[in-house]
Amino acid sequence: MTQHHHPPTRRRFLAAGLPAALTGGSAGRSLADGEDAPAAPAADGALGASPHGGPGSFVIESFVPRSAWGGRRPRHRRPHITPRSGGVTIHYVGGERVAREDHADCAAQVRSIQDYHMDANGWSDIAYTYLVCVHGHVFEGRGPWCRTAANGTDEGNQNWYAVCGLIGGSPGAYDAVTPELLLAFRRAIAALRINGGAGEAINRHRDHKPTQCPGQLAAYVLDGSLDPGPLATDPGADGAGAAPSWPPPPTERDPGIDA
Secondary structure, eight states: OOOOOOOOOHHHHHHTTOOGGGTSSOOOOSGGGTOOSOOSBOOTTOSOOOTTOSTTOOOOTTEEOHHHHTOOOOSBOOOOOOGGGSEEEEEEEESSOOOOSSGGGHHHHHHHHHHIIIIISOOSSOSOSEEEOTTSOEEESSOTTSOOSOSSSHHHHHHEEEEEEEEEEETTEEOOOOHHHHHHHHHHHHHHHHHHOOOSEEEEGGGTSSOOTTGGGHHHHHTTTTOOGGGGTOGGGOOSOOOOOOOOOOSSOOTTOOO
16 A cells, blocks of 8 residues: 655644644754654564553543554554653643534544654654543543653653643633533543552643643643542543443545554
């Protein structure tokens, strides 16, 4: 199968739904911006622990694996992390509204973020551990036991996972924070504690470096709304019900996506 590789352009990423704030200039590639030196190339199937693992693992409801959203293979992985020393850092996409009304459009949004991180930033993969949408689904990013590239400092990426809400905006013009989004955050964080050894702390991207991220989600970090509570010890405590079923993967993918 012929692979088509297109150079990243601002128009392409804007068309795919990334906010202009993320496409307005060249992105730095220093440790302070998240990515560090390459490690061993990623082997097939080496994308972290499955959310549907064996005894003692946490099964994520409404989980969307990389194969379902059309994720590209990472260039390499760095598995030697210490998440017990930190926990989970919360992110949003950026300063413009980006939430998708139709859940069928969320996979393309995640692919566009991965393209930007890999093609424009030069990173090894999408930066986040998981991404969650307003419809209640958890998208697999780098997965547990893999160093993130999202938190902005060496220590932040070493000790903290990164979960990004697929929302954005600015004061007075934010995407709505839905109950389904909050539930997806709690499920993702519970999974990272049980399957990924994450510490119990939950913080904001702005706690690692000066930034507006995670925007409207900061209040939910501070008031404890994202803490999974009994979900992290008793998966059967999830009484909110499953989110709508994930639709079949799209038959057409954005140019440049590795099949």
